[in-house]
Amino acid sequence: MNPFELNGKIALVTGGSYGIGFSIASAYAKAGATIVFNDINQEMIDKGMAAYAAAGIKAHGYVCDVTNEAQANAMIAQIENEVGVIDILVNNAGIIKRVPMHEMTAAEFRLVIDIDLNGPFIMAKAVLPGMMKKRAGKIINICSMMSELGRETVSAYAAAKGGLKMLTKNIASEYGEYNIQCNGLGPGYIATPQTAPLRETQADGSRHPFDQFIIAKTPAARWGNPEDLDGPAIFLASKASDFVNGHILYVDGGILAYIGKQPK
Numbered sequence: 001m002n003p004f005e006l007n008g009k010i011a012l013v014t015g016g017s018y019g020i021g022f023s024i025a026s027a028y029a030k031a032g033a034t035i036v037f038n039d040i041n042q043e044m045i046d047k048g049m050a051a052y053a054a055a056g057i058k059a060h061g062y063v064c065d066v067t068n069e070a071q072a073n074a075m076i077a078q079i080e081n082e083v084g085v086i087d088i089l090v091n092n093a094g095i096i097k098r099v100p101m102h103e104m105t106a107a108e109f110r111l112v113i114d115i116d117l118n119g120p121f122i123m124a125k126a127v128l129p130g131m132m133k134k135r136a137g138k139i140i141n142i143c144s145m146m147s148e149l150g151r152e153t154v155s156a157y158a159a160a161k162g163g164l165k166m167l168t169k170n171i172a173s174e175y176g177e178y179n180i181q182c183n184g185l186g187p188g189y190i191a192t193p194q195t196a197p198l199r200e201t202q203a204d205g206s207r208h209p210f211d212q213f214i215i216a217k218t219p220a221a222r223w224g225n226p227e228d229l230d231g232p233a234i235f236l237a238s239k240a241s242d243f244v245n246g247h248i249l250y251v252d253g254g255i256l257a258y259i260g261k262q263p264k
Ligand code: NAP
Pocket: 014, 015, 016, 017, 018, 019, 020, 021, 038, 039, 040, 041, 044, 064, 065, 066, 067, 091, 092, 093, 094, 095, 115, 119, 142, 143, 144, 145, 186, 187, 188, 189, 190, 191, 192, 193, 194, 195
């Protein structure tokens, strides 16, 4: 039997209209899963549905703000009624605000924490009852290099992703007895709309300084693509990881292992 197949499984990927979430959901579909995704408005759902259809994937899209517990609970009930009980949850939805901490407002800090940390709590809490009843489930939280490292301007994001690492470990600890595995997937620097500002070509045609920095910090000497996450994401969603719990699987091309290339 192929331990990496997802046949018959229902996977919910939050913020799955594009970017990393879309790539992971597409990979899950190819592995046999039924795909469900949410986004914060119908326009994004429609765009996501068109993208899945173009990829030959019959997805189910729902409008839900992951920070709104009432919306989340209503969506899970609707999914269970229309599609089935969720087997796999990927807490992918997230934002970042790049502002020096001494200039960041408390409201901006709270918003990032709300979406990137409270959201995964709300969504995990919403799917746990169904998984507990089935005595099986997979919860995958999309962490970050900032779950381990800090850098200028991302204090709220690092606090959220650091907290998400520990929320992952706590869900693993509290619900392992129900045969529910909760792990983190920690992408390195991935080329998506979220990181586009860090890769913009400069007025003189040169690469963005941060782009050059990341190339020097990555042994693979390249940015990751969303598709680089697909195999590790399938592993964490499949039977192959049934005894992996509370682990953060970093998919970073070696950034966390590397001091960085000496400047020329
Ligand atoms: P992205 O391109 O900005 O996509 C984020 C997705 O989340 C969008 O579909 C967005 O929808 C959705 N979203 C935002 N707030 C939401 C909310 N309150 N409720 C529901 N959906 C919401 O980001 P990405 O680069 O694909 O990153 C996806 C995840 O990976 C994030 O958690 C990010 O922190 C993490 N990550 C990214 C990288 C990277 O280098 N790109 C590396 C490590 C970790 P709208 O467009 O409608 O707002």
